[in-house]
Amino acid sequence: MNTQDRVLIAGAGPVGMVAAxxxxxxxxxxxxxxxxxELSNESRASTFxxxxxxxxxxxxxxxxxxxxxxxxPQFQYRNRREGLFAQFDFATIADATTHPxxxxxxxxxxxxxxxxxxxxxxxxxxxxxxxxxxxxxxxxGVSVSLERDGRTESEAARFLIGADGARSExxxxxxxxxxxxxxxxxxxxxxxxxxxxxVIKDLVHVNYVADPQRxxxxxxxxxxxxxxxxxxxxxxxxxxxxxxxxQSLMATLVPGIDRYEITHTTLYRVHQRxxxxxxKGRAFLIGDAAHINNPLGGxxxxxxxxxxxxxxxxxxxxxxxxxxxxxxDRFDKQRRLVTKEYxxxxxxxxxxxxxxxxxxxxDRLKEIAxxxxxxxxxxxxxxxxxxxxxxxxxx
Ligand SMILES: Cc1cc2nc3c(=O)[nH]c(=O)nc-3n(C[C@H](O)[C@H](O)[C@H](O)COP(=O)(O)OP(=O)(O)OC[C@H]3O[C@@H](n4cnc5c(N)ncnc54)[C@H](O)[C@@H]3O)c2cc1C
Numbered sequence: 001m002n003t004q005d006r007v008l009i010a011g012a013g014p015v016g017m018v019a020a021x022x023x024x025x026x027x028x029x030x031x032x033x034x035x036x037x038e039l040s041n042e043s044r045a046s047t048f049x050x051x052x053x054x055x056x057x058x059x060x061x062x063x064x065x066x067x068x069x070x071x072x073p074q075f076q077y078r079n080r081r082e083g084l085f086a087q088f089d090f091a092t093i094a095d096a097t098t099h100p101x102x103x104x105x106x107x108x109x110x111x112x113x114x115x116x117x118x119x120x121x122x123x124x125x126x127x128x129x130x131x132x133x134x135x136x137x138x139x140x141g142v143s144v145s146l147e148r149d150g151r152t153e154s155e156a157a158r159f160l161i162g163a164d165g166a167r168s169e170x171x172x173x174x175x176x177x178x179x180x181x182x183x184x185x186x187x188x189x190x191x192x193x194x195x196x197x198x199v200i201k202d203l204v205h206v207n208y209v210a211d212p213q214r215x216x217x218x219x220x221x222x223x224x225x226x227x228x229x230x231x232x233x234x235x236x237x238x239x240x241x242x243x244x245x246x247q248s249l250m251a252t253l254v255p256g257i258d259r260y261e262i263t264h265t266t267l268y269r270v271h272q273r274x275x276x277x278x279x280k281g282r283a284f285l286i287g288d289a290a291h292i293n294n295p296l297g298g299x300x301x302x303x304x305x306x307x308x309x310x311x312x313x314x315x316x317x318x319x320x321x322x323x324x325x326x327x328x329d330r331f332d333k334q335r336r337l338v339t340k341e342y343x344x345x346x347x348x349x350x351x352x353x354x355x356x357x358x359x360x361x362x363d364r365l366k367e368i369a370x371x372x373x374x375x376x377x378x379x380x381x382x383x384x385x386x387x388x389x390x391x392x393x394x395x
Contacts, residue, residue, distance in 0.1 A: 006031055007315065008144055008157040010132040010170050012039055014107045015287030015304035016163030017114040019312050020124065021059045026316035029123040031155065033146060035131040035164070039115060043191065043264065045107040046221045047072075047206065047298030050090060050383045053099035055309045056110075062099065064113045069105025070222055072205035077365055079210045080252075084202060086365040092372070093379045102383075104205050104221050107301055132164060135173040137281045159315060160283040163308070166271070168289035174280045180273030180344075183294065183351075184233040190246050191224040191264040199254050208296075208354060210361060214252065215354035217296070224263060227253065228295070230355070231267065240267050270294045272348060274339055279332040284311055291339045296350035302384055303343045307335045310391065334391035342387035 007023055009016045012034035020030045048056070048065070056062040077086040094100040118124040133152070134145040142160040146153045162170025171178060196203055196218065205220040216229045229249050231240045239245050246265050251258040274291045278284060287304030311331045317323040353361045368374045380386045 004141060004156050004158065005029065006157050007159045007161060007319075008033060008142065008155060009161045009163055010144070010168075011035075011162070011164035011287075011289070012111060012115075012126060012128075013163060013165060013287065014045070014110050014301050015308050016161070017111045017118075018056070018059070018061075018305050019161050019163060019286060019308040020126075021061065021114050021118060022309055022312035023316060024118055024121050024123045025059060026312070026319075027123065028312075028316050028319045030125070031157070032124075032126040033130040033132055033144070033155070034126060034128050037129050039108065039111045041108050043106060043108075043189070043226070043266065045295075045298065045301035046104055046219055046226065047302070048103040048105060048110075049298065049302045050093070050097035050099045050101065051385050051388055052302045052305050053103055054097055055305060057098065059114070060117060061110065061113050065105055065110055066099075066103055068109050068113075068222060069103045070205050070220060072102040072104050072220075073100065074204045075102065075206035075208070076204050077208050077210065077362075079362060082362075085362050086369040087204070088369065088375060088379055088382075090379060090383065092376050093383060093385065096380060096385050097383070102206060102298075104219060106221055106223070132162075132169050133173070135160060135162075135170060135283055137283065142282045158282065158319075161311065162283060162285045162289045163287050163304075164289050166288040166292050168285065170283065171275055171285055171289050174283055174285075176280060176285065177276040178273045179276060180271060180292075183270045183272070185270070186231045186237075186240065187268045187270055187295070188229045188231050188240050188246070188249070189264075189266045189268070190227045190229070190250060190260075190262055192227070192250070192260045192262055193224050194260050196220075196225055196254070199257065210354045210356070212355055212357045214249065216249075216253070217354075218253075237267060241265060272344055274336065274344060277332055278307070278336050279328060284328075284331065286311055286335075290335070291343065293343055293347040294351055295347075296354065297347050297382065299343045299347055299384060303339060303387075306384070306388060306391075307331075307339075310335055330395070334394050337394060338387040338391045341390065342381075342384070346381070 006029040286307035
């Protein structure tokens with residue numbers, strides 16, 4: 001491979017790996033630079049939305065991912081007093097997707113599937129233990145400085161995609177602001193192998209529980225149930241991470257059960273931020289490097305994969321001379337706007353809904369669930385299909 005004649009991707013998370021797969025499938029050579037010595041095993045995103053599965057299908061990755069995950073055709077809203085008050089079924093939008101369900105599967109399974117598929121492709125290279133530190137650009141190329149085995153090295157390419165996560169060094173080096181705010185509360189994720197289906201008979205794989213003090217959501221993954229709770233600004237990290245505290249939160253879930261086997265707890269600080277631009281010359285930002293949001297609605301990784309496909313389809317057309325470079329401005333215009341209008345707004349609204357007092361949210365959802373037209377509109381929005389349609393309409 002001519003080292004200049006390729007696209008560099010910083011970061012081998014789910015978004016960087018999807019970008020790499022999409023470019024390689026379209027005949028564009030790629031080198032992925034990953035700071036860690038191997039793919040991450042961290043337990044983070046576990047929900048893939050229908051249009052994301054449609055996109056992964058194009059890359060040949062949906063089928064093996066589905067084989068490793070749980071198909072979730074429905075999701076539920078509950079509250080502590082009444083239990084279930086609204087259930088939605090993706091069958092209602094089966095004409096708008098070839099995957100009318102959410103897939104519950106850890107993001108680390110996707111990166112491994114993609115790496116296994118790409119490994120022997122001539123146009124694909126991945127270099128681990130290579131941390132991107134700085135970016136410089138000229139009219140026809142990008143140069144990246146790297147830290148590798150304690151040495152500083154550099155790599156050159158025609159384009160650079162920064163998929164290096166929320167603390168993106170690509171974004172910092174390009175001098176792009178990350179505008180937004182940090183929530184005062186943190187989120188605690190507790191994992192347990194306990195079989196909730198045995199005690200809550202009508203439970204599905206994805207369930208949100210509204211409560212003004214301690215809302216939560218329970219998600220089932222192939223390996224465990226994950227329950228997420230908000231942790232108030234007045235509760236210390238030390239308290240939040242103690243096993244007894246996790247047990248006390250878990251004890252609020254099912255009357256009569258006050259001890260659980262807890263396999264894992266993780267405490268997250270949660271932000272809502274969008275980069276001031278997703279493109280600077282020949283460098284682009286996608287995924288968490290470009291935007292971060294709270295995990296309610298499962299839109300962070302999904303939105304990042306939508307960025308990756310939007311950008312790489314344009315980049316491949318430019319690479320092969322089918323479109324002029326101005327085509328790449330569309331990526332920033334479309335994805336930045338829908339990130340602000342949909343992903344950020346909706347994830348903030350999802351949090352407000354779950355923690356709201358009174359019955360307004362419950363009553364509104366019941367009304368939506370009772371109306372086929374409103375259910376359809378609601379599902380198209382929560383499945384992120386409306387945001388993709390809006391991006392297309394922007395031209
Ligand atoms: C508890 C939790 C639950 C979530 N649930 C969902 C969900 O259900 N659905 C959803 O859509 N989203 C969810 N998210 C969000 C989701 O995890 C992120 O949006 C997703 O990981 C973003 O992927 P990414 O590839 O952009 O970044 P990352 O996954 O952060 O990957 C970035 C990669 O870049 C590497 N890197 C970092 N710096 C450098 C550097 N300088 N040079 C080279 N490499 C570098 C890192 O090592 C890493 O491998 C959740 C998040 C949390 C915390």
